[in-house]
Amino acid sequence: MTGGPSTAATAVPSLRARIGTLLVWDLVTGDKQYLPLPAHDCSGYNGAVLCAAGHTDHRDCHLCPFLVAFVFSDDRDFITSACIFSSETGAWGEITSIVIPDALVLPKPTALIGNTIYFLLDNNSIIEFVLDKHSLDLVEEVPYTYDQTIIMPTKDGCLGLAGVERFNFNLNLWSEVASIDGVVTWTHLRVIELEKILAPEAVSACMVGGIGAHAVGCAVDADVIFIDVYPRIYMIHLKSMKIKEVSK
Numbered sequence: 001m002t003g004g005p006s007t008a009a010t011a012v013p014s015l016r017a018r019i020g021t022l023l024v025w026d027l028v029t030g031d032k033q034y035l036p037l038p039a040h041d042c043s044g045y046n047g048a049v050l051c052a053a054g055h056t057d058h059r060d061c062h063l064c065p066f067l068v069a070f071v072f073s074d075d076r077d078f079i080t081s082a083c084i085f086s087s088e089t090g091a092w093g094e095i096t097s098i099v100i101p102d103a104l105v106l107p108k109p110t111a112l113i114g115n116t117i118y119f120l121l122d123n124n125s126i127i128e129f130v131l132d133k134h135s136l137d138l139v140e141e142v143p144y145t146y147d148q149t150i151i152m153p154t155k156d157g158c159l160g161l162a163g164v165e166r167f168n169f170n171l172n173l174w175s176e177v178a179s180i181d182g183v184v185t186w187t188h189l190r191v192i193e194l195e196k197i198l199a200p201e202a203v204s205a206c207m208v209g210g211i212g213a214h215a216v217g218c219a220v221d222a223d224v225i226f227i228d229v230y231p232r233i234y235m236i237h238l239k240s241m242k243i244k245e246v247s248k
């Protein structure tokens with residue numbers, strides 16, 4: 001691997017899977033690359049496209065070599081596996097696997113922190129794929145169960161988590177914090193009362209829909225979080241608390 005792998009919220013290509021292939025799609029240049037899937041039986045899968053050129057500014061990433069870290073689960077034996085594709089070799093590396101009973105990886109935002117990518121499972125636990133050691137491990141459960149949870153890197157390089165409580169529209173932000181003796185625990189950082197910053201008609205439309213509000217993504221560098229308040233998506237700037245609708 002050249003330099004440290006890194007992702008950017010918008011500058012690196014996105015990843016989509018369709019039958020038998022994985023599409024790496026650069027949404028800025030329109031470039032598409034189809035990769036063969038590393039396995040045929042995936043009941044759940046997720047992945048991340050990583051810069052392999054050591055760029056710190058991912059605006060340079062469009063023509064750079066990339067890696068795809070792909071994690072997939074099989075619902076017959078609950079084996080979850082991970083492997084890495086390199087655009088430089090054009091091939092997938094070795095597959096590493098663990099058994100996690102009754103859990104499948106979810107297609108949700110991943111969190112890259114240092115050399116480790118974190119993935120959410122559908123049983124509210126988190127696995128880590130350590131890229132340089134090529135190891136896959138179950139790390140922990142989420143600290144609180146929301147209808148929809150997302151994980152993210154925090155500004156200070158820890159694992160963070162966001163979720164909206166179903167009945168009160170409160171967006172909760174959590175972060176892992178290590179104590180002096182090295183014990184890592186989840187800390188509840190912040191509660192944002194979405195009802196106070198959303199237009200009343202947005203709240204009532206969402207309530208009529210009965211689906212509730214969900215955290216769906218974030219851009220850590222920009223300090224923003226994206227919230228699905230059915231039927232719209234909003235972007236909240238966490239410093240200024242400005243909120244903006246980004247789609248209908």
Ligand SMILES: [Zn+2]
Nearest residue numbers: 051055061064
């Ligand atoms: Zn790059």
